[in-house]
Amino acid sequence: MSTQREQADAFLAQMNQFAETMKQSVGVPVLLDQKTGAALWWDQREMKLRFIISIEKTRKFFEALAEGKLLATKCKKSGEILFPPQAYCPDPDDEPEWIELPKEGELVTWTVIYTKPYSFGHYPDYTVGIARLTNGVQVLAWVRETDPRKLRAGMKVKIEIVRRQPENYLTYEIVPAEE
Numbered sequence: 001m002s003t004q005r006e007q008a009d010a011f012l013a014q015m016n017q018f019a020e021t022m023k024q025s026v027g028v029p030v031l032l033d034q035k036t037g038a039a040l041w042w043d044q045r046e047m048k049l050r051f052i053i054s055i056e057k058t059r060k061f062f063e064a065l066a067e068g069k070l071l072a073t074k075c076k077k078s079g080e081i082l083f084p085p086q087a088y089c090p091d092p093d094d095e096p097e098w099i100e101l102p103k104e105g106e107l108v109t110w111t112v113i114y115t116k117p118y119s120f121g122h123y124p125d126y127t128v129g130i131a132r133l134t135n136g137v138q139v140l141a142w143v144r145e146t147d148p149r150k151l152r153a154g155m156k157v158k159i160e161i162v163r164r165q166p167e168n169y170l171t172y173e174i175v176p177a178e179e
């Protein structure tokens with residue numbers, strides 16, 4: 001059984017082959033949209049995208065993950081808690097401070113991701129959910145449960161800091177709590 005990424009690669013190879021045929025026939029890599037019949041330019045140049053984003057103003061969040069902590073920012077005047085943490089409060093006259101979030105809560109909702117972005121195609125289908133922590137903050141994250149039929153709205157969950165493989169970076173997941 002092939003992965004979604006392998007299926008996408010096979011589809012792209014077919015499209016490239018068709019585009020080559022069109023270039024031989026009409027001189028340009030034009031395809032027709034199957035739904036609308038509109039002419040589409042098929043750019044055959046592959047673009048790999050990597051990016052670098054400054055995290056300097058939220059760096060403390062990433063450093064805290066290494067200590068097993070989940071941080072948010074809280075606006076000093078309004079008391080609004082921002083997660084993921086933000087460098088600035090919505091009110092320009094307010095300023096954020098760092099707070100540690102509780103790691104216990106309940107599952108609000110979830111969905112299984114069957115159709116993944118290309119860069120996630122190497123993962124098997126996965127579940128993403130929203131947990132409401134005991135302080136009311138809602139956290140969106142992967143849910144560590146291989147059988148989503150076992151999930152229930154309102155069930156007790158916890159947040160765990162983990163290393164996502166194969167990339168080997170720190171992140172956090174929602175984990176059903178032992179009952």
